[in-house]
Amino acid sequence: MQKKLILDSHLLDITLSRLCQQLIENHSPFDETVILGLQPRGIFLAELIHAKLEKSTKKSIGLGYLDTTFHRDDFRRREIAKASETRVPFVIEGKRVVLIDDVLFTGRSVRAALDAMISFGRPAKVELLVLIDRKHTRDLPISANYVGKYVDTLATQRVLVELEAQGHKQNKIWLINKD
């Protein structure tokens, strides 16, 4: 198994700051904007970005978690994943929602997330922020509005996001070749 480092702690910090600046540009003053992290791995990134945004805007911004397990299109086609908590502590109706996930791969999780989100109401606008966009691997016509880094990958490769918030020593993003 070969591992290649895509982003280290320092670069990740710069990338996150840039993503926050882009969000501020488009969403300031954040009156109608809420953030939804996708379970299970997008929530750590969502928390990081949420903390950075609140710090630099000095506003309180809604943060929720969305689990897509029951909305996936591969149920009964592969081993079922364990569901995680969904917590949406605000009204989605009429809001501008920023969905956050760590890696954008086939786009199927995002499709399921859109479906899951709509059962809470009809947002005014939905945007997608991902840390890593794996190019040329999409199964569905889905693209992200904010991208930390584009990475050329093969379908057989895997992107591994290790964040301190998940219990890792350092923030590191890896590209892994499966032999």
Added chain:
Amino acid sequence: MSRLSQRHLLGIKNITREDIELIFETADNFKQVINRPIKKVPSLRDVTIANVFFENSTRTRLSFELAQKRLSADVINFSASNSSVKKGETLLDTVNNILAMKVDMIVMRHASVGAPHFLSKHIKANIVNAGDGTHEHPTQALLDAFSIREKLGSLSGKKIAIIGDILHSRVALSNIFALQKLGAKVMVCGPPTLLPKFIGSLGVQVELDLHKALEWCDVANVLRIQLERQQIKYFPSLREYSLYYGINKKMLDNLKKEIILMHPGPINRGVELSSDAADSSHSVILDQVENGVAIRMAVLYLLAGATA
């Protein structure tokens, strides 16, 4: 692991503690789902489920049907009273005819003990036992244990008294299995004629005095007198039963500690429970009904997913 050890839910006896915990964790998520503005998820949209009821039921059938609809499954309902069973069709023929219409799962209630177990040996579809005679009623036991877990955090070491007609109750047997697998201490309480002879072999305490049982327990699960299953008289009169084994609010208020009062329904008000007890703050009877939908969604979801 995120799958059950079994393809069917025939009883609590043949599932593991891990299975029960997986069902509870999944039900936690479905309880969230049924409290959303849109209470439906698309998970089972390519699954067809037949509810086959050879015995009367209101609550269980409605609860299963709602659970199936919340999961977007296609549902057909069959009740024996207006069917070809009356014309002499066998159980296996009836079910095979339903399955020939491309049905994936069967939820069955039957008056005969072991009917779903028999069926599971002859058909491919997943089977959920919704009550077989006086034997098991697994989803009721799961929702009872889930409701206790919700109130008390965990079942480990908790004292649960099952009170009333134990002899004719499938709820009692499934509850005993489920509670013991989750580490709770179980007591049964009722008139000696309504306690089965084998009860000692299940490792439960037996108490004939209702007051002692109430003093002992954290949770009292009260059962109905199943007159429809009693061919002979097991006690002199309902009035006398109620005098010795009926629970009222005053008895609950006089206890040293707060206990939780449960009942699987339907309640015979004034017999096993007085109205003021059934409607008191001790009672979680309607929480049980709400949890029933979440538990049944979890069971159907996990069984459907396992067929892949």
